[in-house]
Structure formats: structure tokens, C-alpha cells
Amino acid sequence: MSKKILTVDDSASIRQMVSFTLKKEGYEVIEASDGKDALSKIGSGGVSMVITDLHMPNMNGIELIRALRTNPSYKFTPIVMLTTESHQDKKDSGRQAGATGWIVKPFKPEQLVAVVKRLLG
Amino acid sequence: MDAQKQLYREEAFDLLAELEEALIELEQQPGDLDIVNRIFRAMHTIKGSGAMFGFDDIASFTHTIETAYDLIREGKLSVDEELISLTLRSCDQIKAMLEASVGGEGADASLIEEITASFKKLISSVQDAAPGQAESCPAGTCGDQVDGLNAEITYRIRFKPHRELFQNGTNPIPLLNEIRGLGHARVICHLKELPGLKELDPEACYTYWDIILTTDKDADAIRDVFIFVEHLSDIKVTKIDDYSEIDDEEYKKIGEILFDRGDISLSDLESILGRQKRIGEMLVESGKARRSEVHSALMEQEHVRNLRKKRMGAVSGDSTSSIRVASHKLDSLVNLVGELVTVQARLTQLAAQRNDHDLVQVSEEVERLAAELRDNAMGIRMLPIGTTFAKFKRLVRDLSTELGKEVNFTTSGEETELDKTVIDRLGDPLVHLIRNSIDHGIESPEQRRAAGKPAEGTIRLTAEHSGAHVLISVSDDGAGLDTEAIRAKAMEKGLISPDANLSEKEIFELILAPGFSTARSVSKVSGRGVGMDVVTSSIKSFGGTVEIASVKGKGTTITLKLPLTLAIIDGLLVTISDEYFVMPLNAVVECVELSADDRRRTHGRNLARVRDEIVPYIPLREVFSLGGNNPAIEQVVVTEIGERRIGFVVDKVVGQHQTVIKNLGKFLRHVEGVSGATIMGDGTVALILDINKLTQQVEFDESNLGGRMYHA
Numbered sequence: 001m002s003k004k005i006l007t008v009d010d011s012a013s014i015r016q017m018v019s020f021t022l023k024k025e026g027y028e029v030i031e032a033s034d035g036k037d038a039l040s041k042i043g044s045g046g047v048s049m050v051i052t053d054l055h056m057p058n059m060n061g062i063e064l065i066r067a068l069r070t071n072p073s074y075k076f077t078p079i080v081m082l083t084t085e086s087h088q089d090k091k092d093s094g095r096q097a098g099a100t101g102w103i104v105k106p107f108k109p110e111q112l113v114a115v116v117k118r119l120l121g
Numbered sequence: 122m123d124a125q126k127q128l129y130r131e132e133a134f135d136l137l138a139e140l141e142e143a144l145i146e147l148e149q150q151p152g153d154l155d156i157v158n159r160i161f162r163a164m165h166t167i168k169g170s171g172a173m174f175g176f177d178d179i180a181s182f183t184h185t186i187e188t189a190y191d192l193i194r195e196g197k198l199s200v201d202e203e204l205i206s207l208t209l210r211s212c213d214q215i216k217a218m219l220e221a222s223v224g225g226e227g228a229d230a231s232l233i234e235e236i237t238a239s240f241k242k243l244i245s246s247v248q249d250a251a252p253g254q255a256e257s258c259p260a261g262t263c264g265d266q267v268d269g270l271n272a273e274i275t276y277r278i279r280f281k282p283h284r285e286l287f288q289n290g291t292n293p294i295p296l297l298n299e300i301r302g303l304g305h306a307r308v309i310c311h312l313k314e315l316p317g318l319k320e321l322d323p324e325a326c327y328t329y330w331d332i333i334l335t336t337d338k339d340a341d342a343i344r345d346v347f348i349f350v351e352h353l354s355d356i357k358v359t360k361i362d363d364y365s366e367i368d369d370e371e372y373k374k375i376g377e378i379l380f381d382r383g384d385i386s387l388s389d390l391e392s393i394l395g396r397q398k399r400i401g402e403m404l405v406e407s408g409k410a411r412r413s414e415v416h417s418a419l420m421e422q423e424h425v426r427n428l429r430k431k432r433m434g435a436v437s438g439d440s441t442s443s444i445r446v447a448s449h450k451l452d453s454l455v456n457l458v459g460e461l462v463t464v465q466a467r468l469t470q471l472a473a474q475r476n477d478h479d480l481v482q483v484s485e486e487v488e489r490l491a492a493e494l495r496d497n498a499m500g501i502r503m504l505p506i507g508t509t510f511a512k513f514k515r516l517v518r519d520l521s522t523e524l525g526k527e528v529n530f531t532t533s534g535e536e537t538e539l540d541k542t543v544i545d546r547l548g549d550p551l552v553h554l555i556r557n558s559i560d561h562g563i564e565s566p567e568q569r570r571a572a573g574k575p576a577e578g579t580i581r582l583t584a585e586h587s588g589a590h591v592l593i594s595v596s597d598d599g600a601g602l603d604t605e606a607i608r609a610k611a612m613e614k615g616l617i618s619p620d621a622n623l624s625e626k627e628i629f630e631l632i633l634a635p636g637f638s639t640a641r642s643v644s645k646v647s648g649r650g651v652g653m654d655v656v657t658s659s660i661k662s663f664g665g666t667v668e669i670a671s672v673k674g675k676g677t678t679i680t681l682k683l684p685l686t687l688a689i690i691d692g693l694l695v696t697i698s699d700e701y702f703v704m705p706l707n708a709v710v711e712c713v714e715l716s717a718d719d720r721r722r723t724h725g726r727n728l729a730r731v732r733d734e735i736v737p738y739i740p741l742r743e744v745f746s747l748g749g750n751n752p753a754i755e756q757v758v759v760t761e762i763g764e765r766r767i768g769f770v771v772d773k774v775v776g777q778h779q780t781v782i783k784n785l786g787k788f789l790r791h792v793e794g795v796s797g798a799t800i801m802g803d804g805t806v807a808l809i810l811d812i813n814k815l816t817q818q819v820e821f822d823e824s825n826l827g828g829r830m831y832h833a
Binding site: 013118119 | 125132162165166168170171172174180287288289290291292295296298346348349352
């Protein structure tokens with residue numbers, strides 16, 4: 001069974017790019033437009049990895065990561081944050097919230113695949 | 122991807138509209154940082170997504186603008202009307218770039234350059250020497266971009282995660298696998314910090330790893346793999362071996378490795394070293410090091426030792442590494458060696474004459490070195506014959522298809538080495554032989570089936586060493602030679618008289634005669650009757666012989682017996698009335714004495730009795746019309762030519778002589794019976810006898826002149 005990855009981003013084009021790239025690699029991908037949407041879609045288990053943007057309306061990425069880490073089903077799930085800036089403070093706050101890794105935008109599909117493989121094996 | 126590009130375009134148009142709005146606002150409130158931030162973000166998104174969706178022109182163009190707005194954000198650059206209008210013009214260009222992908226006319230390149238230049242001027246006005254904000258390498262992915270160095274380097278990596286590694290969802294296994302993917306890696310897991318079950322926190326990471334990695338990537342690529350966990354673990358990457366350390370394959374002792382890694386202290390090591398046992402064992406027994414640590418260190422030692430051994434092998438030239446050299450360089454080397462051997466022979470002779478002990482010692486040393494040098498130089502010219510074999514596969518395939526025959530071609534002995542000059546001259550004869558085998562030897566599939574043979578015929582090309590010779594044979598499992606047909610044909614061509622009584626072997630040899638061909642019609646491939654005699658003469662020209670064996674219905678084997686080398690031969694030095702001659706030693710069987718009495722007993726017929734065998738001999742004094750009188754006891758050098766024994770009568774046998782063959786000059790090239798000359802130690806010239814030719818010539822004279830073995 002292919003692993004399921006949740007991509008969370010308010011930009012439809014990013015979501016679609018992530019989704020297209022990962023599906024080509026054989027992963028199953030579900031999409032959410034913000035943190036709230038993500039929490040409602042993720043359910044209790046079954047998602048192997050979350051890729052989330054940080055700046056989103058309703059619930060931002062940091063809040064989403066914190067929420068997921070308190071959920072026993074997702075305590076140890078790899079979460080990758082997409083940051084538009086390579087600024088260290090954003091990375092740090094994401095890390096403190098419990099993010100596993102990060103990708104700095106802009107990124108190429110290959111870079112996304114490399115990170116997913118690194119964390120999911 | 123097109124749907125995605127479409128989506129990006131739509132988003133970018135929205136962003137541009139927002140951007141324009143913000144720009145107009147900014148013009149009215151130049152100090153408002155919120156508006157600057159909005160502009161920056163919009164630019165940033167356009168740039169970032171542009172790069173992702175293949176709009177590289179947009180990405181690079183917006184990058185400059187973004188840099189300018191970053192400076193405004195930081196208060197280094199002030200907003201003025203010029204900047205606003207420049208940005209607005211940029212927006213138009215970005216729109217044009219977006220349109221270009223759906224058939225719009227695209228951006229104005231010169232305008233883009235102008236705008237970019239203006240922005241760069243603004244930037245550099247506040248940012249003198251500072252380089253434009255370099256595009257930072259997206260974290261976590263740099264590894265893909267690192268250019269691998271060619272030389273392989275070995276690293277020791279200790280990856281020791283903190284207890285809370287799992288808390289942010291990290292699984293260390295994929296990381297280890299990624300490291301494995303970088304090169305040749307060996308991983309050892311340490312469990313010594315694992316507590317008892319009672320104290321164990323199942324959500325904590327107690328294990329750590331040692332990895333020995335040999336890779337052509339650099340240390341950054343390794344650190345990059347661990348970039349997500351560098352704050353959650355201790356990672357130590359140490360270069361333990363690189364290509365420069367080539368001098369020896371020995372690697373550090375176990376104790377040193379453990380000390381290097383900080384697993385044990387120097388005093389631990391020294392106190393242990395006092396006792397004598399295997400150091401690893403002792404460390405474990407004494408509790409100074411864990412078995413896994415010692416195991417890991419041993420592994421590192423082994424890994425690097427293997428690596429260095431491999432490298433040493435590569436450097437000292439394993440069979441595979443080679444260089445190409447122009448053959449004329451080799452020729453001149455061999456020539457020089459030849460000269461050296463000649464001079465050395467002179468030196469030896471001189472030393473013997475002078476009876477000078479020191480000189481003899483030196484000359485013996487030179488003799489040994491010269492001999493080694495000669496063997497080496499000759500060895501360089503030796504090539505495996507396999508290179509020639511390879512091209513025949515194609516020939517067989519093409520010919521068999523053309524002739525409608527099924528042929529399986531096998532070769533063996535490709536590694537057999539032969540002098541390059543011999544190999545070069547071997548190509549054409551072999552082509553002839555293989556052609557003949559396919560054309561005349563192998564039958565058509567129908568005929569073969571009718572004869573109870575597999576439809577597919579086999580042609581075997583083999584090479585093997587046999588003393589100073591190499592035997593190359595072409596054999597087929599075809600129809601074999603038809604002695605009756607050959608006989609009839611030879612009579613028709615006038616090669617033999619109708620009443621000639623010939624052995625099977627002699628009949629086979631007829632096919633080697635000029636103008637002989639048994640093929641019923643001249644086919645495209647062979648059958649013009651030129652093949653076999655060309656083969657024979659070219660093989661003979663370099664001292665080889667051709668032998669034929671055939672069984673009717675079973676197949677034919679043609680064997681070429683070739684000398685290993687053409688440049689230097691071992692010769693037997695003989696004299697006839699103070700003239701020196703050299704006979705090829707490999708043909709010489711033995712030397713016997715011939716007294717005047719022996720001569721008389723045979724009544725003028727040149728026959729000697731050697732161990733109850735009658736051996737005809739050729740008196741060389743007469744053949745070469747040399748003056749002087751026969752000594753009372755002459756020597757007969759008995760040689761073997763093909764299957765026959767022929768003796769050559771000389772005055773004296775001097776002994777074995779290393780002979781460097783010098784070709785005779787233009788005038789003398791066609792003298793029969795002499796294949797070349799060599800220079801003796803004292804500078805005199807000795808002729809090298811071509812015993813094959815001599816025998817043929819004498820036989821010819823004999824048959825023409827009625828019973829006389831020679832003519833004077």
C-alpha cells in the first residue's frame with residue numbers, strides 16, 4: 001500500500017505541484033488549504049507524512065504542527081514545513097513546535113522528493 | 122504540468138494586480154513599511170513559484186527587484202517616484218513573460234535589461250561591496266547539488282541522536298539509508314546506552330551509530346543528510362582516509378582508532394598495551410571498551426585496509442591498466458636492445474680474453490641485465506591474440522548468412538601472447554582459412570541433417586603455446602577433405618603425374634599448392650584458388666608452418682605453427698672454413714660427428730646413420746661453395762623440419778648464441794637459404810641460415826639434376 005501524504009497550503013498551485021510530484025513517485029496525496037482544513041481531513045491515523053506551509057489563514061503552519069504533535073496518532077509523524085524565507089527564527093519556531101524538516105521555497109520537484117525520501121525512507 | 126502552469130499564471134496575475142495597487146499606495150505613503158512588506162511578499166511569491174513552474178526568466182528578473190525591496194524594508198533604500206515607476210514597468214514585463222507561454226509576444230529583452238540595470242544601480246548605491254543577496258541553497262537539499270569530487274574519501278561518521286530524537290517525528294533509519302546511498306558504507310549500531318527494561322522510555326532514542334563511508338562526495342553532502350537532526354543529535358564527521366594517503370595499506374591500530382574516537386583514554390590504552398594479547402580482546406575484557414565499540418573500530422580498520430589494498434593494486438598496475446604506445450617506439454626499443462645485446466656479447470668476449478677478474482664480474486652483471494632487458498622488451502611487444510579473434514566473429518556471421526549456412530563460431534586461447542609483428546601478419550591468412558572452412562568445410566543445413574549431424578556447424582579457432590611456438594588452428598566439423606577429388610583436380614591442373622603415389626598427408630598438402638581449388642564453381646567467398654597458397658607463403662615467410670589434418674565426413678583442422686617472435690632467436694653458432702653461420706636453435710635436434718670413414722661408407726650418398734635412423738644431410742661447404750678442406754671429423758647438425766630430419770654438415774659447432782636478427786640489405790634480400798644476419802661479439806657478421814629454404818632448394822636441385830643432393 002502506498003504511503004499517504006497530506007499537503008497543506010493556501011496556494012492551489014503549490015498544492016498541485018506537491019501533489020503531482022509525489023503522486024508520480026507513487027505516494028498517495030491528500031490536499032488541505034489551511035491548518036483547520038488539515039485537521040479535519042487528517043483523521044486519526046493513516047497519514048504517513050505532512051507537508052505544510054507556514055503562512056496560512058485560519059490556522060497557520062506552526063499551530064498545525066503543535067496540534068498534530070499533541071495527537072497521539074501523529075506524535076511521531078514526519079512533518080515538513082515550507083518556508084518562504086530561509087530566516088533562522090522561523091525555522092526555529094517551527095522546529096520547536098515539532099517540525100521534522102523544512103524546505104525553503106522556491107524549490108524544484110527533485111528537492112521535494114529528496115526530502116520526502118529522507119524522512120519516509 | 123500545463124494545468125499547473127495555468128494555475129500559476131492565474132495566481133501571478135492576481136499577485137501582480139495586488140502589487141500594482143500596493144505600488145500606487147506606496148507612492149502616496151512612501152514611508153509605510155506594511156505596504157513595502159506586501160510588495161516584497163508578492164514579488165517573493167511570484168519569484169518563488171515562477172522558479173518552480175519553469176518560469177525561470179520571471180524568477181531571475183524578479184530576484185533583482187526583490188533584493189531592492191528587501192533593502193527598502195531594512196530602511197537602507199528610500200522610496201521615490203523613480204523606483205515606483207521602475208517597479209510598475211517591471212510588472213508590465215512580468216505580465217508579458219506570463220503571456221509568452223500562451224502565445225503572447227513576450228517581454229522586451231532590451232527593456233528588461235535596462236530595468237534590471239537600473240535596479241542593480243540602486244542596489245549597489247547602498248550596498249557597495251556586498252554581493253547581491255545570494256540565492257541561498259534550499260536547506261536540506263544541497264546534497265543534490267554538491268559536485269562530487271572524483272577522488273574517493275573515507276569518512277568516519279558518528280551519529281549520536283539525543284534521547285528526544287523521535288519527538289519531532291524523525292526516523293533515523295532512512296537517514297542511515299541515505300548515507301549508504303552516498304557510497305560504500307558500513308554501519309555499526311551501538312547499544313551500550315540502552316538501559317534496563319524498567320528505566321527504558323520507549324519514546325526515547327538510546328542507540329547511536331558509527332558509519333564508515335567511502336564516497337566521492339564531500340563532507341558537506343554528509344552533513345546535509347543530517348541537516349534536519351543537527352540540533353537533535355551529535356554528529357561528528359571525520360576524514361580518515363583520502364586518496365593522497367597512498368603510501369601503505371596499513372591503517373591505524375585498534376587502540377588508536379578507539380582513542381581517536383574518544384571511546385577510551387590514552388592512559389587506558391597505555392595500561393592495556395602493557396599486557397600482550399589482542400588489544401581489542403583485552404579492552405573488552407577489562408571493561409574499558411564495549412564489544413560493539415571494538416567491533417566498530419575493527420570494521421573501520423578493515424574497511425580502510427581493504428580500500429588501500431585496492432588502491433595499491435590499481436597503482437601497481439593490475440592486469441587491466443595499460444597504456445597505448447606507438448609501435449615504432451617499441452620497434453626502436455627492441456632495436457636498441459638488440460644493439461645492447463650485441464655489445465654485451467663483445468664485452469663478454471673481451472672480458473674472457475683479458476682474463477681480468479673485475480671485468481668479468483662487470484660483464485656478467487651486464488649480461489644478466491641485458492638478458493632481462495631483452496626479455497622485458499620482447500614481452501612488451503607480446504599481445505594477446507584475442508584482439509584478432511574478435512573481428513572474426515563478425516566475418517563468420519556475415520559469411521554464413523550469405524552462404525545460407527548455420528555456423529557456431531567458438532574461440533579459445535585468446536590470452537595466448539604473440540609478438541605484435543606476427544599478429545599483424547596473421548590476420549589475412551586466418552581470414553582465408555575461416556572463409557574456406559565456411560565455404561568448403563561446413564555443409565548446408567540440409568546436407569548436415571542428412572549426414573546425421575546437427576544443422577549448425579561449428580568452427581573453432583584456437584591458440585596455444587607449444588615451446589617457442591604458438592599453434593593456431595582453425596577446425597570445422599564439416600565434410601572433411603575429399604582425397605579423390607583433390608587428386609583428380611591436382612592431375613587436371615598438372616600438379617602431379619597420374620601415376621604419383623601419394624600419402625594422404627601429401628594429398629592434403631596439394632591444396633596448399635598455387636593454382637589449386639576444388640570448389641566446383643567460383644563463389645563470391647572463395648574458390649579462386651588463391652587462398653591457400655597465399656596462406657602458406659605468408660606463414661612461411663615468417664618462419665611458420667602449415668599442417669592439415671582431415672577426416673572425411675568429420676571435419677578438417679588446419680594448424681599454423683608460428684614462432685613467438687621475429688626479432689631475436691636463439692641460434693646455434695657454427696663455422697665452415699672460418700665463416701660463422703647461425704642456425705635457429707629451435708629446429709636443432711642434436712649434433713653428431715661425421716668422420717671421413719662415415720662418409721666413405723655411404724658411397725657418396727649424403728646419408729648419416731643417427732641412432733639407427735638414416736638421416737640425409739646437406740654439406741653446407743659445397744652448397745655455399747666455400748673453399749678449404751673438410752676437417753677430419755665434421756659435425757652434422759640434425760634439424761627437424763616438419764616431420765623430417767635433415768642434417769647439415771659444418772666444420773665446427775661453436776655453441777648457443779643469442780641472435781638479434783638484422784635484415785639483409787636490398788641487394789641481398791632475395792638470396793635464398795639465408796634469412797638474415799647477425800653481428801657477433803667481435804664485430805664479425807654471421808649469416809642466419811634459413812634451413813627450410815635450404816632444404817627445399819637442395820631437394821629441388823636433386824630432383825632436377827638426377828640424384829645429386831646439391832650442386833656446386
